[in-house]
Structures are given as structure tokens and as C-alpha cells.
Amino acid sequence: MAAIALLAVTASRPAMAVSVETAGGTPVCAATGGTVVYAGYKGSSGNWILIDHGNGVSTASAHARGITLG
Secondary structure (H helix, E strand, O other): OEEEEEEEEEOOEEEEEEEEEEOOOOOOOOOOOOEEEEEEEOHHHOEEEEEEEEOOEEEEEEEEOOOOOO
């Protein structure tokens, strides 16, 4: 099993995070449409993706095995 950290951030409250255990290689999809702000390696977060959904809401995924944007 692999752990994927999912984060939700808004302008009015601090980040809230949930760790989800999945089988290695399980795809992670965005919660809703948005713009990828960052996708790459980020230190202790490993492979990290940050998506801006607008209206002050962003989500991120950390510790992914790899990154494929599509």
C-alpha cells in the first residue's frame, strides 16, 4: 500500500489534509476543474501537484509515484 496526501486550502482557513492509502500506481484525479499551478518534485512531499480551482480554493496531492497531466 502507498499513502497519498490530499490537501484542501482556502483563503479563509488553514490547510486541511487527509492521507489515503491506495495500491501503488492508483490514479489520483482532481476534485473539480482548475489550473495546475505546480507539478513536480517538492522535497519531503515527493511528487506534488497543486491545482487552483478559483474563488480562493486550491487542492494538492503529495507523495505520488509519478505525475502525468492530461
